[in-house]
Amino acid sequence: MTAPMIEHHFRVALHDTDAAGVLFFAHLFRHAHDAYEAMMARIGWPVDGLIRGRQIGLPLVHVEADFRRPLRHGDQVDVVIALKELGERRFSLAYGFFIGDQEVATALSVHVAIDPRTGKSQALPTSLISALSA
Numbered sequence: 001m002t003a004p005m006i007e008h009h010f011r012v013a014l015h016d017t018d019a020a021g022v023l024f025f026a027h028l029f030r031h032a033h034d035a036y037e038a039m040m041a042r043i044g045w046p047v048d049g050l051i052r053g054r055q056i057g058l059p060l061v062h063v064e065a066d067f068r069r070p071l072r073h074g075d076q077v078d079v080v081i082a083l084k085e086l087g088e089r090r091f092s093l094a095y096g097f098f099i100g101d102q103e104v105a106t107a108l109s110v111h112v113a114i115d116p117r118t119g120k121s122q123a124l125p126t127s128l129i130s131a132l133s134a
Helices: 025-042 047-053 126-133
Strands: 004-011 060-067 076-086 090-099 102-112
Touching: 004 025, 025 047, 025 060, 025 076, 025 090, 025 102, 076 126
Parallel strands: none
Antiparallel strands: 004 076, 060 102, 076 090, 090 102
16 A cells, blocks of 8 residues: 555544444445545546546456444544555545544545446546656
8 A cells, every 4th residue: 555645534423323322334335435425536637527537448347445443423533544455447545543542443545437328337537647656
């Protein structure tokens, strides 16, 4: 894994929790995606521009997560994203979720490049490869 590309922060809200009072598992991916959108904007590839421009799509083809301890209402969480792998047509990101200095969860997302008009795989633009690698 390379050095962190971004740090993102959130507070576990009441609506994030389940009946047991902990972060509902699927909401971890929502917070990971918020961090991903912030990262993409920071490197000059804002997701809203990708959607409007229809030149490239970067859909998720795989996600996974591990929880090391419960995240509870009111917890202040720091998300760190790092580039894990970069290929010609895909990239993967590793996410670390921290409360203080304790890593409480991890996640992984794998994105592929597609032509949004045809849905077919395409190469990542060299400028995106450079931005992700920087």
